[in-house]
Amino acid sequence: MDKTLFPLFVNEVILKCYPYVQPETVRDADGRKIKGTLVIKTDTGPGRLCKDIEHVEFCEDLLNKGVHIMLGLPNGTESTQEMDQGFTELKPATDKSTVRVAAMKMAK
Numbered sequence: 001m002d003k004t005l006f007p008l009f010v011n012e013v014i015l016k017c018y019p020y021v022q023p024e025t026v027r028d029a030d031g032r033k034i035k036g037t038l039v040i041k042t043d044t045g046p047g048r049l050c051k052d053i054e055h056v057e058f059c060e061d062l063l064n065k066g067v068h069i070m071l072g073l074p075n076g077t078e079s080t081q082e083m084d085q086g087f088t089e090l091k092p093a094t095d096k097s098t099v100r101v102a103a104m105k106m107a108k
Contacts, residue, residue, distance in 0.1 A: 005047055006049070007054075021037065022037075023064070025037065039070055048071075
């Protein structure tokens with residue numbers, strides 16, 4: 001990912017999915033969140049956040065909108081990345097299924 005793609009992705013995809021992002025949380029009478037902050041978790045790989053002034057201004061702009069960026073470790077272990085935790089059980093199951101399907105096809 002180059003340094004222009006992450007801000008573009010956040011502005012054009014993520015923020016359009018969450019039109020009610022704002023710095024202060026607003027709840028209805030039942031306590032459900034109507035508007036409020038958004039947390040984006042990403043790793044610190046190439047192009048995510050760098051020292052360029054554009055990225056610093058981008059982060060300040062997001063913070064003013066109510067968006068908080070949490071950084072994970074690049075290529076982190078499954079103990080630090082939520083998606084890796086989700087795939088911990090999926091990958092062995094898919095591998096097992098692939099071997100089973102391949103064996104059935106070769107048996108024919």
